[in-house]
Amino acid sequence: MTDTLQNAVLAALRDPAHRISSAWLYDQRGSALFEAITQLPSYYPTRTEIDILDTHLPEITAAIPGHTLVVELGSGSSRKTVPLLNSLHQPAGYVPLDISADYLADAADGLSAQFPGLPVLPRVADFTSAFDLPADLPEHGSRLGFFPGSTIGNLDTGNARDLLRHCRMLLGGDSRFLVGIDLDKSPDILIPAYDDPEGVTAAFNRNLLVRINRELGADFDPDDFRHEARYFEAPARIEMHLVCERAITIHVAGERFELTAGESLHTETSRKYNIEAFSTLAAGAGWSVSGHWIDARGRFAVMLMHATPL
Known part of the structure; x- marks a missing residue:
């Protein structure tokens, strides 16, 4: 690196x-x-997204097939992943991707300890560039991309579309993608x-x-x-x-x-997005929004998408 x-x-x-x-x-x-x-x-995105997931995970994961492989981009501490894995029906494995190798290894070890029967395959990768998945993936049915934290907002529109398209090709035609986006709001909230x-x-x-x-x-x-x-x-x-x-x-x-x-x-x-703008962006990269969930203050949204033909 x-x-x-x-x-x-x-x-x-x-x-x-x-x-x-x-x-x-x-x-x-x-x-x-x-x-x-x-x-x-002052940093509302993380706790707001966690609240959305805590409230709506049963509804979200009901739309995701069993035996799915979870691929998380920019996994960090994988803090939001634990409730997701607990809510999914017999997940087939977990692939966390992060640019920080040491931090990734620690988080992957923690997930392996919490889910001893679940294959965890960490991969050091910069998701802003082309990346691939480990070669030794466990057997699985479909794939679920997980990209929480509004991290997709770190990319400009063209690069965000490229990443969504790359994930569409990487995850396959029967895949889903769960993405957190921060919604536009007053600078009085955003700047602090x-x-x-x-x-x-x-x-x-x-x-x-x-x-x-x-x-x-x-x-x-x-x-x-x-x-x-x-x-x-x-x-x-x-x-x-x-x-x-x-x-x-x-x-x-x-x-x-x-x-x-x-x-x-x-x-x-x-x-910072709104629902319509992000849905349009995703559609241009092979994804269709099948559901979205917003907190009561309208600050943050979690989007569930399914793959469409490219």
């Missing part, structure tokens, strides 16, 4: 937009910090969710610089950057930036870069 991180960082610094994939935020410490973010009062007063999201964002220094021998000073969350209306999204506080010179992989005060590294985009 080091060569790929190096290429990503150099490309971001050479590009005037200084944009880097949010996938690189998730080393082991970044993954742990994100789990801490999900516990914060991505710039909490406790400073955990700021530490999560700056940890990218710590990782770059550690893995690439760069000389970023994280204290030279402030974390900033920005809301945009069209398309509705939050962007996370690391804003340079002063003019600096940095060195990465033998190259020298100068950043001026006010320049920023764009580290994450979190797109």
Whole structure:
């Protein structure tokens, strides 16, 4: 992964937009910090999605055949997976995919302990690029993709469509896909969710610089950057930036870069959808929405889709 991180960082610094994939935020410490973010009062998506699943899982899983193979993208701690596996009828196996190898291994070990008879096959993968499944899959009937956490919002429209299409081909013609999406709402709710007063999201964002220094021998000073969350209306999204506080010179992989005060590294985009827009996006990638569930405040939605001909 080091060569790929190096290429990503150099490309971001050479590009005037200084944009880097949010996938690189998730080393082991970044993954742990994100789990801490999900516990914060201002970060509503995780607990809202969990509430939706807790309330509606029997209805959701009734529409999913037995003996299905569950494939989870960006599995993290797999916290939402336990109730899903408990609710499914005789799941055939579980394939968690995540970019953080150490964090993935720990989560997979925990799932194996909780479900001793269930094959668990972790796979290190960056779902923003093409990926495949392990070769030694257990026998199964259909496949269920699971993509919670509104993580699909980290992709722009074209890349989100490409990912949905790739999953359609990977999961097959008799597959289902369960996806969490964050709904558009007031910036008064959105911005605190991505710039909490406790400073955990700021530490999560700056940890990218710590990782770059550690893995690439760069000389970023994280204290030279402030974390900033920005809301945009069209398309509705939050962007996370690391804003340079002063003019600096940095060195990465033998190259020298100068950043001026006010320049920023764009580290994450979190797109906010409505039901109609996401359904249209999915339809263009071989998926038809067969049901959706929204919390009482209209903040978040869980979408169940089934495969259609490509």
